[in-house]
């Protein structure tokens with residue numbers, strides 16, 4: 001048995017958020033299958049411990065930049081399930097009024113500077129936001145989420161150099177799920193220890209088990225302190241796994257079913273729930289109760305989204321300029 | 323003739339050119355094991371191996387840049403940029419390097435590079451995966467821009483693009499991959515810069531390409547029932563533009579509608595319309611009219627996406643307006 005030292009409230013909060021994200025994603029998979037949701041969706045299932053652990057380490061007014069796989073970031077940053085679900089269905093009541101959808105899901109009012117359909121699209125924005133925070137001396141930080149694949153975009157290097165030189169309060173959170181679409185890190189990257197990429201710009205980094213919400217929280221907490229304290233950017237590489245295919249039609253020919261099973265056996269929700277019970281922080285009944293409660297929330301979110309109207313035709317031209 | 327899909331036509335063109343010429347190779351994101359995001363390169367990795375069907379990192383600038391360098395030094399790369407929306411990342415390589423090196427260096431080098439990419443709306447993917455950016459490219463002297471609408475054109479034009487000694491941006495449409503059409507069994511190519519009259523008619527000319535071409539043909543079919551005889555011209559290559567064929571049609575029908583999916587302002591309709599004015603103003607019985615995409619980023623919502631691009635009904639309505 002591994003010991004964990006957290007309060008009951010913390011345990012409930014983390015478990016619930018991870019379950020919210022998981023069930024949200026599973027539901028979207030269903031909705032895509034039923035053609036209730038259209039288009040594509042990059043699902044976060046499997047990676048929940050990263051968003052939840054990282055967000056637990058920052059304050060409400062800290063900022064994040066998200067990715068094309070951003071639903072989990074939205075939920076963990078405080079987005080409300082009904083408006084997120086409505087957005088994914090392209091409804092008027094969605095957090096982006098139906099204009100963003102899954103690929104651009106972000107409730108900006110929660111300090112989320114945006115999901116991004118462009119892989120690597122958040123790097124420059126994170127550096128710029130960090131620059132504001134530094135120039136205005138606000139004491140806030142930016143968490144910049146990105147994938148193992150995104151690190152090969154030129155703008156990672158340009159903005160990491162800028163953030164490093166100017167000592168901007170940016171904490172890079174690398175979600176290393178071992179693949180960028182079908183291409184493994186080994187096949188894509190000349191340097192597979194992704195922390196070394198940060199080292200090139202004198203940015204310290206740490207690699208953690210991204211399936212362990214508390215390990216993520218602890219590492220991000222430490223590096224947020226560092227970056228908030230004016231020492232410059234830092235990076236946390238979280239090793240994780242995406243459960244679903246890249247898209248619904250992905251036959252996942254580039255990875256084995258055995259590999260998938262190995263990661264699912266270490267599922268962040270299952271393992272954390274068990275630890276909470278083993279350490280007598282929660283009872284199994286309480287864990288099951290949270291799961292059921294979340295299922296109800298997801299049902300309500302779907303109902304809200306399905307019942308919501310689509311945007312009116314004139315909204316096509318609204319919100320282009322301020 | 324055989325009937326095949328648009329994606330298969332592109333796939334066959336790649337296969338045939340790779341078989342013939344060992345300097346032809348493919349590189350891009352997920353083109354090998356995955357077979358391309360829209361499945362266009364399926365089977366080629368199995369046949370040619372990873373040396374010639376190369377998966378790259380997610381690095382669009384380097385994909386195009388390395389394509390240029392290898393083209394300048396003896397290879398004939400066909401690089402894939404998964405969505406045209408990501409061309410922004412590679413735009414300096416295309417605009418400042420690919421398009422200009424030959425001219426700047428006094429005609430002493432060539433860049434036989436094909437950039438295959440894919441664009442257009444229709445899958446409710448939102449603003450970063452639905453754009454029609456062809457007008458960016460037609461503003462670049464030194465490259466060619468191809469946008470096929472049928473499997474026949476897709477295959478013949480891609481083979482010709484690979485044979486061409488200049489950089490070619492070859493833009494597919496995501497909603498066309500499953501469409502079918504007849505393609506000859508035997509080897510053929512289609513010259514770049516040559517338009518095709520896809521439907522003969524006498525009352526009005528519609529100039530349209532890519533998915534809008536199919537929508538225009540559907541509209542023409544319906545208008546026929548009402549006694550309106552529409553001629554539909556597909557430029558197929560936007561740069562260079564075959565204004566001769568377009569003009570010949572307009573001189574015959576005296577009326578013209580240009581249909582495209584890109585944002586209207588500064589779009590392809592502006593260029594095509596102006597060239598029509600320059601070439602056959604005296605033959606026009608009505609102003610040149612264009613139907614194009616709304617001047618907004620593509621919204622996710624299915625209802626707004628549908629509104630943002632011209633469909634069959636919009637075309638029918640516009641034709642009737644022009645004919646009075």
Ligand SMILES: Cc1ncc(C[n+]2csc(CCOP(=O)(O)OP(=O)(O)O)c2C)c(N)n1
Nearest residue numbers: 069117118119147148149150179180181408
């Ligand atoms: C600039 C750009 N290139 C390619 C894509 C297509 N694409 C979407 S997600 C993805 C893989 C991204 O890999 P990674 O950064 O590791 O994130 P993951 O999907 O694994 O979470 C690719 C290639 C894109 N959206 N944007």
Ligand SMILES: [Mg+2]
Nearest residue numbers: 147148179180
């Ligand atoms: Mg990845």
